[in-house]
Amino acid sequence: AQSVTQLGSHVSVSEGALVLLRCNYSSSVPPYLFWYVQYPNQGLQLLLKYTSAATLVKGINGFEAEFKKSETSFHLTKPSAHMSDAAEYFCAVSDMNYGGATNKLIFGTGTLLAVQP
Amino acid sequence: KAGVTQTPRYLIKTRGQQVTLSCSPISGHRSVSWYQQTPGQGLQFLFEYFSETQRNKGNFPGRFSGRQFSNSRSEMNVSTLELGDSALYLCASSEGPLGNQPQHFGDGTRLSIL
Numbered sequence: 001a002q003s004v005t006q007l008g009s010h011v012s013v014s015e016g017a018l019v020l021l022r023c024n025y026s027s028s029v030p031p032y033l034f035w036y037v038q039y040p041n042q043g044l045q046l047l048l049k050y051t052s053a054a055t056l057v058k059g060i061n062g063f064e065a066e067f068k069k070s071e072t073s074f075h076l077t078k079p080s081a082h083m084s085d086a087a088e089y090f091c092a093v094s095d096m097n098y099g100g101a102t103n104k105l106i107f108g109t110g111t112l113l114a115v116q117p
Numbered sequence: 118k119a120g121v122t123q124t125p126r127y128l129i130k131t132r133g134q135q136v137t138l139s140c141s142p143i144s145g146h147r148s149v150s151w152y153q154q155t156p157g158q159g160l161q162f163l164f165e166y167f168s169e170t171q172r173n174k175g176n177f178p179g180r181f182s183g184r185q186f187s188n189s190r191s192e193m194n195v196s197t198l199e200l201g202d203s204a205l206y207l208c209a210s211s212e213g214p215l216g217n218q219p220q221h222f223g224d225g226t227r228l229s230i231l
Contacts, residue, residue: 032217043121043207043222051217090160094216097173101216103150104173105209107160 002027002093006108014116019078021111023065023091026072032094032101033074035065038110039087047089050074061085086115119144121223123208129229135196138226142189142210148172149191150220151183154205163206166191167214195228203230 007022032051036044048059055067065076088110095104122141151163162175166185183193209220
């Protein structure tokens with residue numbers, strides 16, 4: 001069964017510092033992986049996705065993630081944090097059935113990012 | 118292109134009542150999925166509809182049901198509401214049923230049970 005683990009429920013960085021949010025997945029087959037961001041009182045916004053093309057995936061707002069099969073990781077990074085990046089971030093993997101990948105997303109528990117001035 | 122629209126945004130009900138939530142997907146999207154978000158359980162998949170057929174179902178009791186119309190709009194219904202049903206209910210749409218296509222979420226309906 002597919003699963004994702006996000007290490008660190010709370011991460012705090014200074015404005016301008018590197019952002020690193022960790023995600024490890026468990027999958028018996030090559031996974032489809034996603035990062036979403038959620039601002040207060042809003043839904044989820046897609047940051048980026050990995051669907052077995054390039055292992056380094058660039059997303060919106062300066063975020064990127066690298067798929068590392070050997071480490072079963074898909075960590076999210078941003079070189080320089082901005083105050084507007086403060087939000088909750090979710091890593092997700094597409095569930096699989098006999099027909100292949102489905103639209104059922106299995107989410108991690110989320111990481112709340114705080115950005116200090 | 119308009120995004121995913123969920124109505125209403127907020128809803129207050131009492132135990133034992135039933136509720137219907139609505140979701141209008143992005144134009145051209147034929148797959149609609151529903152998720153429940155709570156502080157304790159996080160984001161959990163409820164069900165997915167594609168071309169008016171339920172393709173996938175999560176591990177929720179039969180009180181939770183849904184349907185999809187020919188224009189791809191979807192509704193979910195919760196009967197005999199319990200206090201534990203208080204949550205943010207999110208709808209997501211995608212072009213098709215394949216898991217490699219990104220899903221786009223609405224802002225959700227926040228349901229409070231008194």
